[in-house]
Amino acid sequence: MKKNRLCSTALVVIFVMTFVMILGFALTGCEAKNEIKVAVAGPFTGSIAAFGEMIKRGAELKAKEINAAGGVNGKTLTLVFEDDTGKDKEASLVAERIASNRQILAVVGHFNSNCSLAGKPIYQRAGIVELSPGSTNVNVAAGSEWTFRNIYRDDFQAAFAAKYIKNVLGDIQKVAIFFDNDDYGRGLKDSFAAEAKELGLEIVGMEAYDRDNTDFKAQLTSIKAKQPDLIFLSGLYSQAGLIVSQAREAGIPAQLFGADGVDSPDFLTIAGDAAEGTYVTTPFVFRLDDPKAQKMAIAFEEMHGVAPDTWAALTYDAVDMIVEAIEKGGENRKAIRDHLASINSPEKGYDGITGLTYFDENGDCTKPAYVKIVKDGQFVPAAEQMLGME
Amino acid sequence: MAQFLEQIINGLVLGGIYALIAVGYTMVYGIIQLINFAHGEIFMFGAYFAFVCVTTFGMSFWVALPVSMGMCALMGMLIDFVAYRPLRNAPRLSALITAIGMSLMLQNLARLIWGARWRKFPAEATPTVLTGNTIPLPGGAQVSFLDVFIILLAVSLMIGLNRLIHLTKIGKAMRACAQNRAAASLMGIDTNRVITVTFAIGSALGAVAGVMVGLREVTEPAMGYYKGVAAFAAAVLGGIGNITGAMLGGVVLGVAEALGAGYISSEYRLAIAYIIMILVIIFRPSGLLGKSTATRA
Structure with a gap:
């Protein structure tokens, strides 16, 4: 008797489960x-x-x-x-x-x-x-x-940025690099430093920061002592925005130059007036x-x-x-x-x-880079571009 | 030389901010042996309160600062009232876990209200007295008014706190509670009131630090976590439960961070500061100014 009841309970359970599964399959089938x-x-x-x-x-x-x-x-x-x-x-x-x-x-x-x-x-x-x-x-x-x-890829972007600095900006001799200590920031910094040296620019300092940090005064003080003509920002817009504003507060007159990680409208709100005149390289401009x-x-x-x-x-x-x-x-x-x-x-x-x-065989692609500059609180394409450099 | 001077000032500013937050951790720990992990979030809310006062209500910065302090004091008292008071006689682990939960909840609450974006004090709302001027120092160095202001404000608040603890009646009650809460209660001290006041003072000081960081750096929901952990380390370094120790710990940690970043390697900026903390803890387990006898841990 007891065994029988167990059997029937099991049957009901199996029945219900099968029903639910069929229904489930039917539903996902519909969705798919x-x-x-x-x-x-x-x-x-x-x-x-x-x-x-x-x-x-x-x-x-x-x-x-x-x-x-x-x-x-x-x-x-x-x-x-x-x-x-x-x-x-x-x-x-x-x-x-x-x-x-x-x-x-x-x-x-x-x-x-x-x-x-x-x-x-x-x-x-x-x-x-x-x-x-x-x-x-x-x-x-x-x-x-x-x-x-x-x-x-960053090796292309870094070479492009270094050439632009050397050929278009002119009278830049000493360059300092401020980099985000992650895969993007480090990789871009390495490529940029190598290319800049090749072109005869002098790298006077390299300073790192962590993404979580919001106080860059200590690193900026070190950079300031080396009196660079230009600071290359190898990182993302939020930290770059703070670095730019803190650099101006610290009395660093150097030209600021970022890579595509800095290319975001929020860079302008974080950096405020200090953003003015900052260059960035970018993969695209709305023309x-x-x-x-x-x-x-x-x-x-x-x-x-x-x-x-x-x-x-x-x-x-x-x-x-x-x-x-x-x-x-x-x-x-x-x-x-x-x-x-x-x-x-x-x-x-x-x-x-x-x-x-x-x-290409890696899944990488070849695309041109452009340069933007902050003018009157807006990113605009820089007057001089350097296309056809591959 | 100029560079060294500037780095020391960078370190002192950072140290002042750490110290202002660290006293909040240490005061609460001294009285109820609770590590109030939500304190970093109160600091963060301090920055946001001032930000909202300035942007939404168009208040002057000098009004927003005390308003934010008041709001944070209320918030600290409220947190104690809803989260910690019911657990006053529960095992300490329960209160600790509640503090961690409170911290996570408040951080995500801020993210919900204000979003994850970084907020900068609008230029027109920042007092130009502070941000627009610099003081030249010997050797070509310079320091901004804001940095000097932060150091002076931190020092004067610390002196004020020290006087409050040693010269006033409530300060005496706080010291009594720190020595032995049960005995203090038997002597007719309203310990719950003392605890409430402790939370209020610690939170208000945290709010000052928050507003300063918001003004100097940026306001964002995770700021309480990063600065909070560093300030907690400062409190431990100075000897947790000891208010002068928290001040000293903050300054040591801040200066170590700035000099480490400036002269050793900026990649290991925080690591250098923490290595110094670990070294101190190895040789003085109860911190720089902590009591050498085991506390009631």
Whole structure:
């Protein structure tokens, strides 16, 4: 009798479980039919959240446009935003979460070089594409056939910056470097120092800082004693903003020159008046004579109420590249990778708003760099550019 | 020489800020043997309160500073009332875990209210007396008014606190509570009131440090964690529970950080400061000015 009851209870349990599972499968099946999921990973909170904000907005605009035009193969494009806070520890957790979600077909991100590097082995193991719109460290894409980026590498950017300083700015002899002690800041500093020496510039000092720090007076005092003509900022906009304002407070008259990590509208609010006259190198500028970029800028302002920045534009393109790979390659992780890998010559290149993107065997790409200057509290393209330097 | 002088001043400013925060840790520890991890967050809220007063309500900086101190004093008392008082007779570990929870909650609350972005005091709201002027020093060095102001403010507040502890009735009650809370209570001292006042004073001093960091550096939700940990280390270095020790610890740590960054390696700026702290703790386990006998730990 007792045994019988146990049997019937077990039967009911099995029955209910089977029912739930069938229902579950049916539901996910429905979802998979009508939806294409792509992850966007970046620093949406933390000390460099302004980057994340623009990345998110750029991706949202692209998704809106794609869905308004009928979606991807007739399905809705859904973006899954994952916050890595710009820290590698957090990025590897995010990468594990994305990789284990089979519904997600590809990743746009990560933004920071240290985060892309942390995610790389995880995405490689899981076999999912990582397309970074912002990581410039030399080692980000090499060594994994699943990692790509639609931005130049730091060795190119550093050489470009050093040449610009030497050839365009003129009468700069002594250069000091202030670098963020992470993969981006250190890698860029090394490349820059090597190139600057080659060009005959004298490196008079190199000072490091940690991302968490907000007081740079001690390092600036050391730099001040060496009387550099120019300080190269190898780091991100928030710390760079403080460094610039504290440098002026400390009475350092040197020209300030940042790399693309400084290229964010928030640099201007943090640095205030001290930002005036600062140069930055950047992978993209919105030019008035570029109809595609202008169209995107207008749509962006309409949707979000602010002007887009460089990172919104690069993310906008990156999302589109993934969508194109899904449409032309197929709706699985491997097909997306194969399609991206096949974009390996200028003829096959993807022509987005940030220029032509095509990958070499590492997944790196060759794109031009530009120079911006802060004028009247705004980033504007510098009068003199140095294009055609590859 | 000029560089050395400037580095010492950099260190003293940092030290003054650490000291202002560290006394908050040490005063509370002295009386209820609790490491109030939420103190770093009170410091952070101090910076935000002043920021809001200046930007949203258009107050002058000189009004915003005392308002922020008052708000933080209230906040410190409130935290004690809701989080620590119910656990006064519970095992100390419970209160410690509550403090950590409080710290996390407040940090995320700030992130929720003001966002994760870094906020800089608007240029028009910063008093130009402080930020616009520099004082030339011998040898071509110079120091900004703000830095001198921070050092002077920290020193005068520390002297004021010292006088308060030694000359007033409530100061005497605080010292009595620090020696033996049960006995003090038996002598007719309202210990809960003393604890409340301790939280209020510590929090108000933390707010001063917060406003100064907001003015000199930046205001952001994680600032309480980074500066809080350093200030806690300063309190330990000076001998936790000892107010003069906390002041001394803050200055030693700040100067070590500045000189370490300036002359040894900026990559190991904090590491150098902490190595000095560890060395001191190895040879004097109870800190620079701590009692050599074991406390009631």
